Amino acid sequence: MGILLFPFYAIPQTISGTVYSGAYLKPLYKISVRSGIRSTKTDVNGSFTLELTKDEPLIISDNKHHTQEIDYNRLVELPAYEFYLTPTASSYSQLLQGNGAEVIHNPSFENIFDFAFLTDTLIILSYMKSESQKGKQQDAYTNCAMTAMRYGEVFERQILPDFINQLHVDPFGHLYLEGSETCHLVKRSADKLQIKTVDSDEFYSQILPMYAEEGNFIFYQYPYQYIPQISHRIFSRKARESYPIRFIRNEGYFEKVNDDFDMLSPREKSMAREYEMETGINYRLFSTFIRSFYLLRDVRHPYAPGFQQNESVFIFDHMNNWLFEHDLKGNPTDSVSIYHNSLNREELVQVLQDPHNEKLYVHHEKSGVQYIRKLDAETGGSGRPFKIYHPFAEKVKVYEGYVYYLHRDPKNKDLRHLLREKLPF
Numbered sequence: 001m002g003i004l005l006f007p008f009y010a011i012p013q014t015i016s017g018t019v020y021s022g023a024y025l026k027p028l029y030k031i032s033v034r035s036g037i038r039s040t041k042t043d044v045n046g047s048f049t050l051e052l053t054k055d056e057p058l059i060i061s062d063n064k065h066h067t068q069e070i071d072y073n074r075l076v077e078l079p080a081y082e083f084y085l086t087p088t089a090s091s092y093s094q095l096l097q098g099n100g101a102e103v104i105h106n107p108s109f110e111n112i113f114d115f116a117f118l119t120d121t122l123i124i125l126s127y128m129k130s131e132s133q134k135g136k137q138q139d140a141y142t143n144c145a146m147t148a149m150r151y152g153e154v155f156e157r158q159i160l161p162d163f164i165n166q167l168h169v170d171p172f173g174h175l176y177l178e179g180s181e182t183c184h185l186v187k188r189s190a191d192k193l194q195i196k197t198v199d200s201d202e203f204y205s206q207i208l209p210m211y212a213e214e215g216n217f218i219f220y221q222y223p224y225q226y227i228p229q230i231s232h233r234i235f236s237r238k239a240r241e242s243y244p245i246r247f248i249r250n251e252g253y254f255e256k257v258n259d260d261f262d263m264l265s266p267r268e269k270s271m272a273r274e275y276e277m278e279t280g281i282n283y284r285l286f287s288t289f290i291r292s293f294y295l296l297r298d299v300r301h302p303y304a305p306g307f308q309q310n311e312s313v314f315i316f317d318h319m320n321n322w323l324f325e326h327d328l329k330g331n332p333t334d335s336v337s338i339y340h341n342s343l344n345r346e347e348l349v350q351v352l353q354d355p356h357n358e359k360l361y362v363h364h365e366k367s368g369v370q371y372i373r374k375l376d377a378e379t380g381g382s383g384r385p386f387k388i389y390h391p392f393a394e395k396v397k398v399y400e401g402y403v404y405y406l407h408r409d410p411k412n413k414d415l416r417h418l419l420r421e422k423l424p425f
Helices: 072-077 200-207 251-255 257-262 266-279 283-291
Strands: 014-021 032-035 038-041 047-051 058-062 065-070 082-085 102-105 110-118 121-128 144-150 153-159 164-169 175-179 183-189 192-198 210-214 217-223 229-236 241-249 306-309 312-317 322-327 332-337 347-353 360-366 369-375 394-399 402-409 412-422
Touching: 014 032, 032 047, 038 047, 058 082, 065 072, 065 082, 102 144, 110 164, 110 394, 110 402, 121 164, 153 192, 175 200, 183 200, 192 200, 210 306, 217 306, 241 251, 241 312, 241 322, 251 257, 251 283, 257 283, 266 283, 306 347, 347 369, 347 394, 369 394
Parallel strands: 014 082, 110 412
Antiparallel strands: 014 047, 032 038, 032 058, 058 065, 102 412, 110 121, 121 144, 144 153, 164 175, 175 183, 183 192, 210 217, 217 229, 229 241, 306 312, 312 322, 322 332, 347 360, 360 369, 394 402, 402 412
């Protein structure tokens, strides 16, 4: 299956739709809807009818929600004229706040740099502060310790091989320690953790992109080298073959490819052919990448994570504002528009999933302050913002209804401690 193409339809002169709250999924009353010089407001059922102004965007706004702006030409692509507004963090009535942060692990002599959950066990990586002969602190990934906690109590600590960079848990519940040159698998047997070295090439090429598994099928993400395109693929264990189910592209990049190719010099065309030999991708597609060295070109890869929830796989295309749903055989079943990356002055950081109950959340940041919103995958709507107590939180993760994060010790900036807060959703 290639890139999903929408059939051609004429854009209607008049549009009728419904505006909902992303928090409650209920209709919103008196929301402003505008197209050029024409405007209206939604009724008590959240419905509106408006004559469109050609080439003008549809703008939906309200002082308690982020403004949503839909390009005129994109209106034809929407499967239904239903719009879900995201509540702002600046409105006091919309902002959710907890009861403060709970300290999970704060040793006075260690700097925590990553953590993960292995079933009911919290695994924490930290390095122990030490002084070199010249009185300077040693590298952050030497003197590394692994702490295992269950129900708030430490039941094991191990000193790890040097140069461990981070943790990773795959869809099968395997915990890996990612190193600079080696990788290690952490195995659990009763109350004992065992570490086994694994082949790092196999780990990086096969394990990291996986995000879902169901019976005979494994879902994973393949980012193309140099080209800002991501392929979501499915691997069949039975057939021992892989095939794509969804391509996510930086559309702005591909729009410039043909024009940029005509401008390439003979030396640059030779470079493009070398890239083709290296990657197997047609050399013409490298023209915009090559010209980006001295022209202002957007060569960003799309942010397009995938998640499994119940009997569906959801693929987020935040660059192009789409959320796609597939069944567990890879067949497309639905698509909705999303606007999580276009909030006013809030930057999308990541989409999070609670591995305990599969609930999805969006994580935004504004001037160092972090916000978590519950996400409804069926509609793409996101709810009221929960403000994380401490600003500049790092390694934000969600587990069993709590948000966990690292926070720098205010008395010692070289130390990070692990905290958590109960989510009020």
